[in-house]
Amino acid sequence: MMRMTGIALYFILSGIALYGGFVLDADWAPVAGGGAAMLFGASAATDRARRVPPVVLRLFSISFAAAATLTVFKVFPMQVLIMFLAAGMAWFAYELRGGGSRLRGRAATALFAAACLLFLPVPGVHKPVPSAPSDYSTSVEAGRILAPNVKSRAVAAAEWLARSWTEASAAGTAPEEAARTGAPLASPEASEDFAALYSLPFEVPPALYRTEGAATDPHALMKLLARWNDAVEGDVTQGQTVMGIGTVAADGSIGMVEPFEAYVEAASLAKPKALFVPVDGYLRARSVDKELLVVPVARFEEMLYFLNEPVMFWPLRNFGLFCH
Structure with missing residues (x-):
């Protein structure tokens, strides 16, 4: 009875670790995997059937515990621990199959199949896929x-399965309200009056770039544009839908983000009037969607310069800006 309880707890902790690793990408996932490794070692020590030599089980248990420890300290990737978890599941499935009961035999077959899928990961399960865009518009x-936005296939599948009835009830919300999910960047100085310093489209106050998170946030380019648009008179987008990908350094230069092609694919589905990308990503973006107006910008000011032109001239201005 104690052994069956240990096996059940092993599968519960393994499931928690797999959910945390595959779906949430959480730091605590290896800890749950470590708990499963300890349960495997304790259960293997009480194995009286001796279906495999005891020394093999001991070596595997030690390796399992070492892999869990190294994964906790980020020496090993989570995928290594997942393989050990899958191997443990396969072993327990093999033990259950030897119980003689038809129900236990079927359960063992299902568990063994699940273990094989984990040990030989489903192709593309971690591939980024497009997600709903964040809207930073202020009006x-x-x-x-x-x-x-992008997310892994595993996350997308989990979110689809976990969709609650409240999301369905929110389906009638106005698009302008439902889509505004983006969180703005933290302002550097609340007392700074940027509007008094703005002089479209050539000068940008350096304080705008000294914003927490701008150097690493893939949405930084659009968040700063939203702050700019909120501070100046008029609408710099001229009523158009514009999108952008890129970090913004302290000097206003635009940096690359990854997975770049996945971000471009997500942007393409939204069909914006223009997509702003770092100069280094122009050809990569064009390889994803040749019909999309992709605008390469090296600095934040270049995007403002582009947006200040009449919309009908955007394609021509884009060619001149890229050549420049």
């Missing part, structure tokens, strides 16, 4: 300032 009357 429903102005154009839309969007930033693309």
Whole structure:
């Protein structure tokens, strides 16, 4: 009875570790895997059937515990621990199959199949896929300032399975309200009056770039554009939907983000009037969608310069800006 309880707890902790690793990418996932490794070692020590030599089980238990420890300290990737968890599941499935009961035999077959899928991961399970864009627009009357989002297939599948009835009840919400999910960047100085310093489209106050998170946030380019648009008179987007990908350094230069192609694919689905990308990503973006107006910008000011032109000239201005 104690052994069956240990096996049940092993599968519960393994499931928690797999959910935390595959779906949440949580730091605590290896800890749950470590608990499963300890349970495997304790259970293997009480194995009286001797279906395999005891020394093999001991070596595997030690390796399992070492892999869990090294994964906790980020020496090993989570995938290594997942393989050990899968191997443990396969072993317990093999033990259950030897119980003689038809129900236990079927359960063992299902567990063994699940273990094989984990040990030989499903192709593309971690591949980024497009997600709903974040909307940083500050006014429903102005154009839309969007930033693309991506998520792994595993996360997308888990979110689909976990969708609650409250999301269905929110389906009638106005698009302008439901889509505004983006969180703005933290302002550097609340007392700074940027509007008094703005001189479209050539000068940008350096304080705008000294914003927490701008150097690492893939949405930084669009978040700063939203702050700019909120501070100046008029609508710099001219009523159009624009999107952008890129970090913004302290000097205003635009940096690359990864997975870049996945972000471009997500942006393409939203069909913006223009997509702003770092100069280094122009050709990569064009390889994803040749119909999309992709605008390469090296600095934040270049995006403002582009947006200040009449919309009908955007394609021509993009060619000149890229050549420059």
